[in-house]
Amino acid sequence: MSRLLTYAQAINEALRQSMELCEDVVVLGQLVDYKSGIFGTTTGLVDRFGPDRVQDFPVSENLMTATAMGASLTGLRPVIVHQRLDFMLYSLDAITNWLALWRFKSNGHSNMPVTIRAIVGKRWGQGPQHSKSLHAWFAHLPGIRVAVPATADDVKGLLMESIFGETPAIFVEGRTLFSMTAHVPEQPYRVRFGQATIRRPGKDVTLVAIGVIVPLALRAAAALDKQGIDVEVLDPRTLSPLDVNTLCESVGKTRRLIVADHGWTSFGAAAEIIARIAEILGDNLRARPVRFCLPDSHTPMSMALEDQYYASDADLVSAIQKMF
């Protein structure tokens, strides 16, 4: 049985079912135990599972991450959440110097199954300190998995897979996706890391769409269809690990690659994906690969500037047209 749920409801359901399945699952984060519940993603959990397992946390992001890590050593499976990814940056030490290398440094004796949710703002004047999507930074780290789920069904399955996995994971959740719906199975289920999905099959060009870009990519593909360009939209779903096989299959067929990412252009996820393909299929491409990313600039507040900073459907359509 599946029914339409929003992205936020799907997260909520993933957390609730995980906590029902296993009492080691706990949720920590600023304001997780209020009715508004992090845009609805944690609403009601405290009533169901009590204040021990659903805890408001001081505004101490570094300590929150370390707390989740230490707690995982005692057998808990913590999920922590940051209202904005920007706030999480106080925990870069905990993530980079400890969490990412914990398994390695222990010689495989000790894992830390910690799930970190980070929400990325977009528009309404979020500005440079409420809108950064640093998924590429985290995907650079050995020992961490990075998920960029775009749909309600994926976010539920990936979250549950992470909570019941053994390797820590960072979820980069685009806030603009939270109201979008998809059919979500009622049963607990998993979506595996490192398995891309083809959201729209096509034969002329592979459009890799990362996270929050997926809806925009699908709209652009629909528009191009009317012009006779058949776009294959590939959603990698996770950046670490990255499903290189599915990427190669797709680009091997279309022989054109554009990567659309909600991150800065330079040294980003798009660059990495293009490099991977270039190493394997570089000689077979019919067009030069394209990065379709944010400008190398911090996010402006003014709505007028936002409109220029964030790409529109038409921008993506024209970027793809230029490849032909």
Next chain:
Amino acid sequence: MATEPAVKSIQLSHRTITLIGRYQEMEIDLLDRQTLLFLFRQMLRLRRMEEALMQEYHPADEMRCPMHFCIGQEAVPAALSLLVEPEDYLFSHHRSHGYYFAKGSPLRELFAEVYGKETGANGGKAGSQDISHHASRFYSGAILSGAVSIAVGAAFGLQIRKSRNISIAGFGEGATDEGAFWEAANYAGLRRLPILFVCENNRYATYSDQLKRQPNDNICERVVTFGVRTRRIFGNDVVKAYLTLREEMARVRGGEGPGLVEAYTYRWNSHVGPEDDNVNNYRPASEIQFWKENCPIRLLQEKLEAAGYLDSQTLGRMEREIAAEIAANFQFAKESPFPSAGDWRAMNWDDSSPLADRLLGAQSRSEFDQSQPEARLEPY
């Protein structure tokens, strides 16, 4: 010597402590002979191990990792070693050997680890300053204060799980320069977590005096405002250290919330490695002399001898046993093979997920309606 102030009569700090001259206040009557001898033996083991590692470091150059020795700071680890339970969690900083020892983690695996061998506690991936021994619940790391935060997390986990075990974090006064430390103190106090903070204040962070980094030598006064009990002791008095830690660990275990013990002590060796770092001229000779005269092992030894608990025969036997143990550890380390790299991915990521396999079904992906609007953010 009668004119010199006793520790009891001064506010303990590194500025005042040398005024006491020779420390006279160790009260061995408070402990039985067996405990005293065990404390003595543990301190001696740790001292001899550190001396041997320093001795062997150069010119052999077979142990190629930064090592922060703890000669002069044996009292706290020795006391802890008698008090910590196997199921307790113990976290330490870069000066890890004393704490690894205190947790009863296998010493030969420490030796093999610093030789970079496969049989090391971490297969040669961590070395001295990052060593851990998961089976005995010992963890360390070189990033100052980072392990303190994780220790708080372990205490949180123990509290949620209603365990009677506790978490212990060992660190130097330098860790309290970090903001992370104060987040940890705040949260431990807020939630009354079962954690004992053990701060070995040896005055310096590398070469830098505490008072070049902090306005006052008053960690206890600051920590207590977070609702963490504090005790400040002369850390080379192993009897005092033992009794204080015993009391505080019992309180933490009994649900009375977090505590901190600040032990004033001193490292004799340089900050890192066996080389001398006196070229930086950061420690007055008189200060070094004070602390050597108040060597934790010597202070106890004199009392034990005076009480007739320790004679030269017993001491000689102890020394021989310890020397044999150290020799065996070196032999184990040297004879062990080097690791080979193998699978880099498996070293860093665990791609298995047995729990997910058991609990979760497979998914079938649904269609996504691209015509729906994206969420419009509200002011927050």
